[in-house]
Amino acid sequence: MAEPPQPAVPGPAPARVRSGIPRNPGRRDLGMRATLLFPDREIVERFYVPLVYTACRTCYSELEPAEIFRRAVDGEVDVAKMQRLISGVIESGHGSTIEHIVFTFGISGVSRTLSHQLVRHRAGVAFDQQSQRYVAFKGPATMLPGTIADAEPGLRERYEEQVAGSLALYGDLLAAGIPGEDARFVFPNATRTNLVMTANLRALIHMAGLRLCTMAQWEIRRLFQLIRHEVFAVSPFLGSFLAPKCVPLGYCDEMGNRDGHCPIRPHRDAVLGAWAEKSRTANDAGRSLPVVDGG
Numbered sequence: 001m002a003e004p005p006q007p008a009v010p011g012p013a014p015a016r017v018r019s020g021i022p023r024n025p026g027r028r029d030l031g032m033r034a035t036l037l038f039p040d041r042e043i044v045e046r047f048y049v050p051l052v053y054t055a056c057r058t059c060y061s062e063l064e065p066a067e068i069f070r071r072a073v074d075g076e077v078d079v080a081k082m083q084r085l086i087s088g089v090i091e092s093g094h095g096s097t098i099e100h101i102v103f104t105f106g107i108s109g110v111s112r113t114l115s116h117q118l119v120r121h122r123a124g125v126a127f128d129q130q131s132q133r134y135v136a137f138k139g140p141a142t143m144l145p146g147t148i149a150d151a152e153p154g155l156r157e158r159y160e161e162q163v164a165g166s167l168a169l170y171g172d173l174l175a176a177g178i179p180g181e182d183a184r185f186v187f188p189n190a191t192r193t194n195l196v197m198t199a200n201l202r203a204l205i206h207m208a209g210l211r212l213c214t215m216a217q218w219e220i221r222r223l224f225q226l227i228r229h230e231v232f233a234v235s236p237f238l239g240s241f242l243a244p245k246c247v248p249l250g251y252c253d254e255m256g257n258r259d260g261h262c263p264i265r266p267h268r269d270a271v272l273g274a275w276a277e278k279s280r281t282a283n284d285a286g287r288s289l290p291v292v293d294g295g
């Protein structure tokens with residue numbers, strides 16, 4: 001009788017590959033820009049905080065919104081008091097109050113790789129993007145990722161040839177009378193594009209929470225660093241709410257960071273593990289802590 005197949009003897013477990021933080025392009029000039037088109041500092045200082053304050057106060061006041069707003073704009077309400085109320089409301093997650101103020105950015109020189117990610121945001125945000133149908137590009141520009149810029153020269157050359165070849169073919173197709181809407185099919189993801197984006201503050205905080213996270217792709221992360229910088233320039237108070245989502249949360253909820261390689265906040269598993277340990281110690285000492293189910 002033939003021997004039944006033996007189960008394979010398990011070898012040593014393969015070393016765990018640590019997921020790395022996407023390399024931050026640092027000060028490398030990527031040629032992208034984010035410019036706050038509206039509002040300017042004067043409008044933000046004069047109206048934005050009073051507007052959000054009015055939305056918050058209306059919920060708890062007998063006064064009419066118009067009177068609350070007038071008092072706030074006329075300086076009858078201490079700015080620090082307004083900011084305290086707004087911070088408390090944002091931290092409590094009462095987000096509708098910050099949907100009343102919007103920020104409009106001109107975004108230029110980003111790749112189509114980035115714009116495809118950006119326009120996935122739907123709630124509280126509007127986009128207009130340079131058309132590849134209506135613009136016949138004379139010299140389409142492209143983005144060169146830092147890793148490829150730093151790669152061994154032969155590889156970088158092949159990348160550049162490939163991109164240049166696509167763009168040359170695009171020009172030839174246009175010259176042969178092929179419409180731009182079809183010629184653009186040869187564009188690589190690296191092709192640069194321009195957009196106008198308007199987001200209310202709630203949406204902007206949400207987007208920044210996801211895109212400033214070290215798990216986000218480097219280019220969109222850099223874009224949100226620029227966006228944060230722009231908001232900061234007109235209002236350090238409002239700009240301070242644009243942060244990786246783990247900052248207000250207090251812990252990291254990204255599955256890809258279970259190994260804790262990103263140190264900004266401890267991973268949820270580590271927090272729950274520490275709590276379970278604390279609970280066990282308390283039980284052993286005859287005390288009990290509330291049970292937290294980490295499952």
Ligand SMILES: Cc1cc2nc3c(=O)[nH]c(=O)nc-3n(C[C@H](O)[C@H](O)[C@H](O)COP(=O)(O)OP(=O)(O)OC[C@H]3O[C@@H](n4cnc5c(N)ncnc54)[C@H](O)[C@@H]3O)c2cc1C
Nearest residue numbers: 117120121122123124125203206207210211213215216217
């Ligand atoms: C690190 C990272 C990796 C990603 N990887 C991928 C990927 O591999 N593949 C992929 O396809 N996408 C990927 N995405 C995109 C992601 O899945 C979302 O589509 C994108 O981040 C938009 O965010 P949002 O869903 O919160 O939408 P937003 O429009 O920004 O919505 C804001 C919030 O409003 C609520 N909301 C909005 N619309 C609805 C709705 N219709 N119903 C109920 N509630 C709603 C939700 O609470 C939502 O969080 C990735 C995003 C990140 C940050």
